[in-house]
Amino acid sequence: MSDTKHHPNRLGLWGWLGGGRWGMERYLYALHRVTGLGLLAYFLLHIVVTSSRAFGADRWKTAMDAVTGPLFKFGEYLVFVAFAFHAANGIRLALLELGFAVGEPIEPVYPYRTSVHVQRPLAIGALALAAVLVAIGTASMWLVD
Amino acid sequence: MIRDQKLWTWHILAGAVILVLLGLHMLTMHMEGVVKLEGLNPASAANEAQGGGKLQPIDWANVKARSAKVFYLVTYILLLGAALFHGLYGATNVVHEANPPRWLHKTVSALAVVVGLGLFAFGTWAAIAAFLLAKAL
Ligand code: HEM
Numbered sequence: 001m002s003d004t005k006h007h008p009n010r011l012g013l014w015g016w017l018g019g020g021r022w023g024m025e026r027y028l029y030a031l032h033r034v035t036g037l038g039l040l041a042y043f044l045l046h047i048v049v050t051s052s053r054a055f056g057a058d059r060w061k062t063a064m065d066a067v068t069g070p071l072f073k074f075g076e077y078l079v080f081v082a083f084a085f086h087a088a089n090g091i092r093l094a095l096l097e098l099g100f101a102v103g104e105p106i107e108p109v110y111p112y113r114t115s116v117h118v119q120r121p122l123a124i125g126a127l128a129l130a131a132v133l134v135a136i137g138t139a140s141m142w143l144v145d
Numbered sequence: 146m147i148r149d150q151k152l153w154t155w156h157i158l159a160g161a162v163i164l165v166l167l168g169l170h171m172l173t174m175h176m177e178g179v180v181k182l183e184g185l186n187p188a189s190a191a192n193e194a195q196g197g198g199k200l201q202p203i204d205w206a207n208v209k210a211r212s213a214k215v216f217y218l219v220t221y222i223l224l225l226g227a228a229l230f231h232g233l234y235g236a237t238n239v240v241h242e243a244n245p246p247r248w249l250h251k252t253v254s255a256l257a258v259v260v261g262l263g264l265f266a267f268g269t270w271a272a273i274a275a276f277l278l279a280k281a282l
Binding site: 033036043044048053054057060061064090091094098140141143144 | 157228229232267275
C-alpha cells in the first residue's frame, strides 16, 4: 500500500471561510465551524468562572460582578445566537450524515443532478428553528427584563 | 470500527446529549423571560410569592437552590463531559483537516486530552463541592 501523500492546503483559511460557487450550505458549514469554535472558547472560560459557586455566595458574587456590564451582556447574547445556530444546524448535519433527507440514490446520468436540492428544505427548516430561538432569546434578554 | 470512526460517532452522540442539556440550560438562563418554567429557577417563584422583587437566574438564591438538587449535580457533570469531548474533538478535527505536519497533529491531540481531562476533573469537583455546600446551608 502506498503512503498517503501530504497535500498542501492551497486555499488556506479561504478554503473553508468562502462559499465560492457552492450554495448556501457552504456558508452554513463555515458558520457551523466558527460558532463551534466560539462556543468552545466561551465554554472553557465558563467552566472556570462558574466553579466559583463552590466557594459560597461572596465568591460567586465577586465572579459575577467581574463579568457584568453592557459589553459582557452583548457577548453573552452573541454566545446565545451562536448556540441557536449551531444547535439547529447540528440537528440538520446529524440527520444528513445518518442518511436522512438526502433522497433516493439515482443513476449518475448526464445532466447530473445534485442532492443539494433535496436537502434544501431541511436547511431552510434549520435556519427557521434558529430564528425562532434567537427571537425568544432576544425578547427574553433585551425586552422583557 | 476504526478509532476515528468511533470517536466521530461519540461526537455526534455527545451533540444529542448537549442539545437536550444545553437546551435546558439556555431555557433557564436566557429564555426565562419568555418561557417560564418554575423548576428551572427554583428561588424566583418563592421570592415573588413573598412579595420580593424579580430574581435573576444567576442570583445566588437560584444558584444555591439548583446546586442542592441531585438532578443538577448529575446533569451538569454529564453536560460538562459531553461538551468538553464534543468541542475539543471538533476543534482538533478542524486542525487535522488543514493537514498539519505530524508533530503538530500529535501535539494538538495531546493538548486536547490534557485540557479536557483537567477541566473535567475541575468542573466535576466544583459541581460536587457546590452540591455539598448548598445542602449544608
Ligand atoms: C447545541 C447542541 C449541539 C449540537 C446538536 C451540535 C452538533 C454538531 C455537529 C452535528 C457537528 C458536526 C459534526 C460533523 O459534521 O462531523 C458539530 C461540530 C462541532 N461542534 Fe457542535 N453541537 C452542539 C453544541 C456544541 C457546543 C456547546 C460546542 C462547544 C463546546 C460545540 C463545538 C463544536 C465544534 C468545535 C465542532 C467542529 C466544527 C467543524 O468541524 O467544522 N458544539 N456539532
